[in-house]
Amino acid sequence: MKHASQYQLYGCFGDRYDMHTPRHHYQHDHAFVIEEIQKNHEHARLLDIGCGSGVFLEKALQAGLDPIGLDPAAAMLQLAREKVGEERLHLMAMQDLEFQKEFHAIVSLSWSLNYAANVEELTDILRRIKRALLPGGQVFFQIAHAPHAPKAFADFFVDQEPGLGDAQDITFKYRFATRDFETLLAQYQFHCHSTGEYFEETHLLNVADAEMVAQIMRGLGFKNVKLLENHQGDPFQKTFNPFLIASLPFEK
Numbered sequence: 001m002k003h004a005s006q007y008q009l010y011g012c013f014g015d016r017y018d019m020h021t022p023r024h025h026y027q028h029d030h031a032f033v034i035e036e037i038q039k040n041h042e043h044a045r046l047l048d049i050g051c052g053s054g055v056f057l058e059k060a061l062q063a064g065l066d067p068i069g070l071d072p073a074a075a076m077l078q079l080a081r082e083k084v085g086e087e088r089l090h091l092m093a094m095q096d097l098e099f100q101k102e103f104h105a106i107v108s109l110s111w112s113l114n115y116a117a118n119v120e121e122l123t124d125i126l127r128r129i130k131r132a133l134l135p136g137g138q139v140f141f142q143i144a145h146a147p148h149a150p151k152a153f154a155d156f157f158v159d160q161e162p163g164l165g166d167a168q169d170i171t172f173k174y175r176f177a178t179r180d181f182e183t184l185l186a187q188y189q190f191h192c193h194s195t196g197e198y199f200e201e202t203h204l205l206n207v208a209d210a211e212m213v214a215q216i217m218r219g220l221g222f223k224n225v226k227l228l229e230n231h232q233g234d235p236f237q238k239t240f241n242p243f244l245i246a247s248l249p250f251e252k
């Protein structure tokens, strides 16, 4: 398995992440999660697993939550540091989570959990997440779902963003395909025209079966485990990027 920083997207090009994926991307997903958490705790203590460049952490902090984030990619955390400060960040992998009953909510967005190597590893991470939650704590994950993804690569989606040069300095292309029913392939191409920098790589997103992950969570004692199609809360139907939400029971 590749370590996060061995992927150029998070490693040697990690410091360019906000250029191709700026703050406004996924703003509706972020707003949905923050709103749901604040229904229970206006100032919830929150952990963001695979927080990347800290876009969600920044919005959570601005909304009055008390967030911390972890990520094993140093270049990504450097961007997060500029947004929320060093004291809210941990340079570590989710496999090493050791918190005990500390958080009202734990989030993991944009398929960070799918960097687990296999089902056994993800199950162990979910156990650690459960231990890190306070009674009644909530989780909000975005899990890749390979059975709903295209069976073969089609045309790239193309984003043009202002980098260091003009409005279209950066071209970021991405596309997805199912390798098998539990693995999603994500192909990324980054091109910065003003500097001539270019890379392309394919990421392996493992345990990419949201129904199976939901089942594992039920087995571990999570309650109210639900899959949602989108930030509007529609029932899970055909997306390959569902939300998985769940909570722990309150202790009697």
Ligand SMILES: C[S@@+](CC[C@H](N)C(=O)[O-])C[C@H]1O[C@@H](n2cnc3c(N)ncnc32)[C@H](O)[C@@H]1O
Pocket (backbone or CB within 6 Å): 003, 004, 005, 010, 049, 050, 051, 052, 053, 054, 055, 056, 070, 071, 072, 073, 076, 092, 093, 094, 095, 108, 109, 110, 111, 112, 115, 116
């Ligand atoms: C697609 S990015 C998403 C970042 C952020 N959650 C967001 O929504 O903008 C995936 C993130 O997962 C992180 N990641 C990869 N392996 C990880 C691991 N073992 N533990 C925690 N995070 C990991 C990467 O470093 C990267 O920042």
